[in-house]
Structures are given as C-alpha cells and as structure tokens.
Amino acid sequence: MADAFDLISDDFVADLNDIRSVVRTFDSPTFMPKTRVAAANSATLLLAATFEEFVREMAREYARAVVNGTGSFAQLPRKLAGTAWKRTMDGLGKIKFDEHASGVDLVNAANAKFSTIYEFCRGDLTKEIYMELIHNDSNMRPTQLNELFNVSGLSDVCRRCSGEQVLLDHFGETEPNVTHGKLITALQDFFERRNGVAHSIAAMRSSGASQILTEIDLLERFARALSAILESNAPPVHVRLQP
Numbered sequence: 001m002a003d004a005f006d007l008i009s010d011d012f013v014a015d016l017n018d019i020r021s022v023v024r025t026f027d028s029p030t031f032m033p034k035t036r037v038a039a040a041n042s043a044t045l046l047l048a049a050t051f052e053e054f055v056r057e058m059a060r061e062y063a064r065a066v067v068n069g070t071g072s073f074a075q076l077p078r079k080l081a082g083t084a085w086k087r088t089m090d091g092l093g094k095i096k097f098d099e100h101a102s103g104v105d106l107v108n109a110a111n112a113k114f115s116t117i118y119e120f121c122r123g124d125l126t127k128e129i130y131m132e133l134i135h136n137d138s139n140m141r142p143t144q145l146n147e148l149f150n151v152s153g154l155s156d157v158c159r160r161c162s163g164e165q166v167l168l169d170h171f172g173e174t175e176p177n178v179t180h181g182k183l184i185t186a187l188q189d190f191f192e193r194r195n196g197v198a199h200s201i202a203a204m205r206s207s208g209a210s211q212i213l214t215e216i217d218l219l220e221r222f223a224r225a226l227s228a229i230l231e232s233n234a235p236p237v238h239v240r241l242q243p
Contacts, residue, residue, distance in 0.1 A: 004061050005234075009227040012054040016216050019047050023216075027209035041197045043212055048194040051219050052140040055226075059148035060130040062230050066152045069235025073123040077153030081121055084133040088117040091132060139191040142184050154233055157226065158183060164225035170218060183222070190215050 026039035063080065070076050092110050113132075120127040133151065136144050142158045149157040161167060162180035173179045193207050207215075 004065075005058065005227045005230045008054065008057050008061060009223045012050070012223050013220055015050050015054075016047075016220050019043055019050065020213060020216050023209050023212050040207055040209065040212060044194055044197045044207055047212065047215065047219070048139070048191065052136065054223065055140050055145055055148060056134050056136065058226060058230060059134045059152070062149060062154065062234060063130055063133055063152040065230075065234035067125050068237045070125065071238050073121070073125065076125075077151070079151045080133065080153070083151050084129040085117055085121060087135055088113055088129070088132045139194065140187075141191050142187050145187075154230075157229060158187075160229045161222060161225035164228055166221045166224045166228075170221045186215075186218055190218075 022039065023043050026036050028036075031039070066077060066080070073081065092113060095106055095110055116127045117129055117132070120129050134148055136148060138144055146155070146157055149155075154160075159176075159180050162183050163176035167183060168174060168176070168179050171179050171182045173182070193211075197207075
C-alpha cells in the first residue's frame, strides 16, 4: 500500500514539474504581456485542478486501504459507509432522461451503481465504492481536504502533515503547530488566488511567476508529507471473513 501512495505522489510531482516548466518558459520579456498573463492564469488553474485530483486519488487509496484492513462491515469507520451510500443516492437522483440517451442504458447504469453500494453495505467489502465516497463539492481548502480523509477515520490530516520535516523545513519552523498555521494560511491564499483568476479570466492581471513557483514548491512538499502520513496510518491488509 505504501507503494501506491508513493506512485500517486510521484505522478503528481511529475505533473508539477511540467507546470513549473510552463511558468518558467513564459516568464520572459520575449512574450507579450497579454500572453504572459494568460499563461500565468492558465498555470494557476491547472495547478489547482491537478492538486485537487491528487488529493482525491490519495483519499481514495487511503479509504481502500482502510477497507482492506478491516475484518467486517461492522468494523468500518463510522462515516465511511453512510457517506458512500448518501453520495451514491445523490448521484442517482441527478440522472437525467432525455432523447439523446437510451433509457434502458441509464437504468442499467443506475442499477449497477445501486447494486454496488447495496452489496457493500451488506458486507461485501470488495465492491468499488471509492469514486462515490471521495468527492469534494468546493475548492480543496484545508477543511474540505481534511474531510476527505476524516470519512475514513483519519482526522485533521493537515495538522498531521505539519509535523513532517519536509514541511517544517519549507516554512523554516521547528514547531508543528506554527507550521500548521502557516500551511492553512498558504492553502487558503492559494485558492483565493485561484478563484480570483477563475472569476476574472479576461482581466489583465495574474499571480506573478515567482508566486506560482512558490505555490508549486509548497504543494510538492505537502504531497511528500501527505504520502508519509498515509503510509504510517494505513492498516495492513486483513484476511477478510466471507460476507
């Protein structure tokens, strides 16, 4: 399981390096100001989307590890099954029938989703419920980020990550509590800037290249800290009883 967290983190870091290259390439007076602003704005939006998908992937893998390390349905974290059930039902309620889709196909797809969560809640822990379970309705701010892991029984993951040396070094601190405060502020500020770009995409303003590069460095270090925390908290695989 540790390898899975590392692989996801390595892929994320590779994506960050690609974004870093784009920022450095367009941070040059050889490009027109409008082009530089557009590139910076695009990099900010891409960075946020890439980070959010990385966190979701890590949260799904951690939830899978928790389920695989559990002997029976009754031993699952309290919120896990209920959240998966609610989100599956919410998704089914949003299915739209129209002239462009086969009603039979939609019903079959809905039945498959319902059957998966139904069998899971009856005790078949092999069912894949993780796409429905791990879902964020808003930006991956610290509260939302924490909730994606809290559903699997791992509380306050941002605070836990703040004790990792890679983040202590990034902020030049020795106290995890101080680092935690700085991490929360930095993540909040990043998503404020992301939203500013998204809501005024045509405006001739953006984060500067140095700001974006600093954010990339932070998210890379956070990824390493998160991987370490998940590896140390993920339970060993349990030989399951038959449901």
